[in-house]
Amino acid sequence: MTPTYSTAAAADSGGLQAGTPAFRRANLALATGGFTCFALLYGTQPVLPQLTHEFGISPASASFSVAAGTLSMALLLIPLSLIADRYGRERLMRLGLLGAALFACASAFMPDFHLLVLCRALLGACIAGVPAAAMAYLGEEIAPNARGRAMGLYIAANALGGMSGRFLSALVTGWWDWRHGLGALGLLGLLAAFAFWRLLPPAQHFKPRSLEPRLLLADVGRIYADPGLPWLFVTAFLIMGSFVGIYNYLGFRLSLPPYGLGPAAIGAIFLLYAVGSASSALAGHLADRIGRSRIVLLMSLTMAAGIGLTLAAALPLIILGLAVFTFGYFAVHAVASGWVGRRAGPRRGLVSALYLSSYYLGGSVIGSATGWPWIHGGWPGVVATLLACVAVVLGIAVSLRHLGDG
Numbered sequence: 001m002t003p004t005y006s007t008a009a010a011a012d013s014g015g016l017q018a019g020t021p022a023f024r025r026a027n028l029a030l031a032t033g034g035f036t037c038f039a040l041l042y043g044t045q046p047v048l049p050q051l052t053h054e055f056g057i058s059p060a061s062a063s064f065s066v067a068a069g070t071l072s073m074a075l076l077l078i079p080l081s082l083i084a085d086r087y088g089r090e091r092l093m094r095l096g097l098l099g100a101a102l103f104a105c106a107s108a109f110m111p112d113f114h115l116l117v118l119c120r121a122l123l124g125a126c127i128a129g130v131p132a133a134a135m136a137y138l139g140e141e142i143a144p145n146a147r148g149r150a151m152g153l154y155i156a157a158n159a160l161g162g163m164s165g166r167f168l169s170a171l172v173t174g175w176w177d178w179r180h181g182l183g184a185l186g187l188l189g190l191l192a193a194f195a196f197w198r199l200l201p202p203a204q205h206f207k208p209r210s211l212e213p214r215l216l217l218a219d220v221g222r223i224y225a226d227p228g229l230p231w232l233f234v235t236a237f238l239i240m241g242s243f244v245g246i247y248n249y250l251g252f253r254l255s256l257p258p259y260g261l262g263p264a265a266i267g268a269i270f271l272l273y274a275v276g277s278a279s280s281a282l283a284g285h286l287a288d289r290i291g292r293s294r295i296v297l298l299m300s301l302t303m304a305a306g307i308g309l310t311l312a313a314a315l316p317l318i319i320l321g322l323a324v325f326t327f328g329y330f331a332v333h334a335v336a337s338g339w340v341g342r343r344a345g346p347r348r349g350l351v352s353a354l355y356l357s358s359y360y361l362g363g364s365v366i367g368s369a370t371g372w373p374w375i376h377g378g379w380p381g382v383v384a385t386l387l388a389c390v391a392v393v394l395g396i397a398v399s400l401r402h403l404g405d406g
Contacts, residue, residue, distance in 0.1 A: 043165050168181070240360065249379075287334075299328040300397055310325075
């Protein structure tokens, strides 16, 4: 049975006000959903060597257990956002989170690698329903003066989930085996789905949108005619590409002399995601106070400084640079996400999906393309490429200052 809430304050103010019980429940529910999605999505990444051994496959083949989920998620974000725009956000998020948890549990019992990949793809498809609707829900249901902090908390939970899922899976696998590791994540997902179902306040500001192609195309035209939204999509593309690029190829650098770090030590670098959780929440709160464009500008400079620091030869300075970069990256993502929700208008679900599609596409394209400067220019080539991406983000932040916070 779904709990009921007093919505008079929300109706009068245009959204849930900070400090109210419904606001806290909404934030806790969305944070739980975001945490769980990314904990489940990347659960097989730390157990790839075990999958390689058990199924007699190559490491490249084993990586499909990760890619299957992220690819199906990226492909379904826009279609599911349209469904959320037409039929509502709550049901899609609840069913998506529950389905992801069930497929996470099932993946622990798959006797064949192809079935495991299929299971992970279906898990990613279910997960897509949560971000496809969550950003739109926050944009509709949270009062304008509190959206920044709500989005910051949601992004922080995403970061913490991505880190925690990898850690829990690896930890349990070390005690028993990879099946127990994935099973533990599945049980966590089921508990989170139950909590999400109970906590999420019912939507009060949702208005169904038509799926008629003519109206849909007109909405897409209006979205790309907006003076800010297309540039925020580009920002998402560039920052995620930079993030994936630096984490992908720094591992190669640190595995070579004079560092010679092993897989466990390189894997521990993902603990820096905790820095991102802190910066997301902080940046979202500051954006409501001093303005979004200023925060994007400041945190883009922070990203650039972090990238530059990784040119140092000393390992502590390299790790510090990565931490500084990660702090700036998650802050920019949190603020840009909240800004998108503020400018989205009636097609919030579609706008959020376009943002997230750009985000994951940037990770795929730039994250992979960064291999070319790594091969031909070494780490300085990677740094130059990533700094070029961040420089464009800086330019966008400057150009969007005329929009104010609208």
